[in-house]
Amino acid sequence: MFGISDIPKFLLAFFLVLPLISILHEAGHVFFAWLMGAKNIRIVVGSGKPVFNHGILEIRQYYFWYGFCTFENIERKEKLANILIFSGGALFNLLSTIAVILLVENDVLKAGMLTYQFTYFSMYYVFFALLPMLYPGGNFSDGKVILELLKNKKEVVKERTYRLKCKAKDKEWEVLNHRNELIQTFDKEEDALDKARKLAQEHRPSRIIRIKGDDEKEIQNYPRIPL
Known part of the structure; x- marks a missing residue:
């Protein structure tokens, strides 16, 4: 049961685990983009001013909230290629969740607040990424883009x-x-x-x-x- 003593652990998990999940999510997108020949790949974690840059990774001031990735010059642009790119984030989150569950079940990792929060926030990411909806500002969720592509409405990537x-x-x-x-x-x-x-x-x-x-x-x- 969750108690007062667990609050510091919850905050630790929130500020450490959530950014990790965000990185894994964006890594899923760029992995498939890379397979499609993308160049100038960049993963941005957080919002606000940039505070750290190394290679393709950029960490921003509020590193625990929001994230996105950019890339250029993909060579393959067909429907299947785009579906893989936009589903890659949720797929990586799902696979990492399954991996953590298996590690806990096989006593490689100890079950606790960190593993619980990792699986919880990962599934949170999967659900809201794949939910076909419009975000504030007019951006499409990954699920919305995938759904439109499955319906052969290629305007989303035109x-x-x-x-x-x-x-x-x-x-x-x-x-x-x-x-x-x-x-x-x-x-x-x-x-x-x-x-x-x-x-x-x-x-x-x-x-x-x-x-x-x-x-x-x-x-x-x-x-x-x-x-």
Whole structure:
């Protein structure tokens, strides 16, 4: 039974176990994204100002609340690939929960507040990640994206296309939006690309196409961010 003496253990579990579960959740997403050829992978744990960066991991001030991951340039974009990416977080949480239960049952780990909170919060993550709903701010839950994909409603992962186009006569570079409307003209390709990248990152899912003469090539894509 839970008592007053268990409150410090509960707080310890909350501030240590919950961030670990968040890392495992995001690791599930990026694992499958990596299998699909993703580059520039990043896992962000917590909210607020960044306080720690190492490799692909970023820890923020309120490290025990919220998390997400980002990646670019996935090579495989078909329905199954996206379903695997968006279900990866819940799958890793579920597998880690089963692993902890088996370790406890086989006396490798001792049952206690930490193991209880790990399994409890892990299943919490699984439930709310897979529950098909809209989050505040208009973001889709992982389950909502998966459901829409299973219903063949590919609009959830349909990309906006931003174009980087070279004007042959004066060698200027135009940045065009997804409606093929001119946004801005630049003298240098690098400046135009920076502008296109900022727009594409702000409006995920999106991609950037470079057009020079008859050559048209995708140079970057920014998939929808799993939460």
